[in-house]
Amino acid sequence: MNRKKKWYDYLWLVSLTYLILGFFNILFAWLGLFCFFIPLLIAIINGNKAYCNKYCGRGQLFALIGGRFGLSSKKDIPKWLKSKTFRYGFLIFFLTMFCLMLWNTYLVFAGNNDLNMIVTLLWTFKLPWHWVYHGMLFSAGVAQFAFGFYSVMLTSTVLGLLTMILFKPRSWCVYCPMGTMTQLICQAKNRNTTQEN
Amino acid sequence: MIRKKAVVSINECVACGCCLKVCPRNAISIPAGIHSVIKHELCVGCGKCVKECPASVISLEVIEE
Numbered sequence: 001m002n003r004k005k006k007w008y009d010y011l012w013l014v015s016l017t018y019l020i021l022g023f024f025n026i027l028f029a030w031l032g033l034f035c036f037f038i039p040l041l042i043a044i045i046n047g048n049k050a051y052c053n054k055y056c057g058r059g060q061l062f063a064l065i066g067g068r069f070g071l072s073s074k075k076d077i078p079k080w081l082k083s084k085t086f087r088y089g090f091l092i093f094f095l096t097m098f099c100l101m102l103w104n105t106y107l108v109f110a111g112n113n114d115l116n117m118i119v120t121l122l123w124t125f126k127l128p129w130h131w132v133y134h135g136m137l138f139s140a141g142v143a144q145f146a147f148g149f150y151s152v153m154l155t156s157t158v159l160g161l162l163t164m165i166l167f168k169p170r171s172w173c174v175y176c177p178m179g180t181m182t183q184l185i186c187q188a189k190n191r192n193t194t195q196e197n
Numbered sequence: 198m199i200r201k202k203a204v205v206s207i208n209e210c211v212a213c214g215c216c217l218k219v220c221p222r223n224a225i226s227i228p229a230g231i232h233s234v235i236k237h238e239l240c241v242g243c244g245k246c247v248k249e250c251p252a253s254v255i256s257l258e259v260i261e262e
Contacts, residue, residue: 052213054219076253077252
């Protein structure tokens with residue numbers, strides 16, 4: 001790389017801090033919403049993937065651990081993992097699980113369910129995570145969303161680390177639901193723009 | 198004259214931007230967030246983007262000039 005480092009090249013520190021904070025106070029999980037809204041807003045307003053290209057701290061973290069620290073085998077990703085079928089399928093699955101998480105949050109808000117202090121890893125493994133909850137000033141639903149959202153963030157990090165080890169460092173970028181979604185938005189927005197390669 | 202140039206498979210590109218970060222000639226851009234665009238007049242065929250691409254959709258092709 002021949003260019004000078006810019007402030008956004010250090011955003012991996014923010015991603016790392018976010019993951020660490022989730023081990024101390026679950027309410028910090030709400031900050032993860034920035035990773036959802038910023039890429040979408042950039043894609044909708046500017047019609048590009050500047051978030052993926054420049055600002056994604058998670059991608060930078062994988063590049064650092066897999067690249068500089070050498071924890072990646074740097075093998076080619078299998079064809080099926082980069083196929084449109086898998087990418088769009090994973091996006092639909094991811095959004096469905098996200099809606100399910102929102103529904104569970106609603107049930108706690110409505111008082112139908114009690115607060116469930118667990119982090120669900122890979123949509124399957126329920127890990128006890130009660131030490132990060134220090135009582136609530138607001139509704140218990142606020143904490144339930146935080147547990148659910150942190151589960152999403154931790155799951156995607158674990159998946160990303162797994163594919164980082166098995167394949168190239170930023171393999172997560174290939175099937176990242178946010179990346180797929182922003183690319184679809186850009187495709188819709190720039191439908192009439194002709195591009196040359 | 199025979200030269201090697203990087204070529205992107207645009208239908209498979211996920212527009213993540215890993216390639217443009219490593220290009221020593223700043224020959225790559227993702228103008229519309231759909232796929233990478235490589236300026237062939239700037240590309241020196243070093244292969245850094247080929248190595249970096251997480252989807253392995255960039256290849257070096259022999260181009261006669």
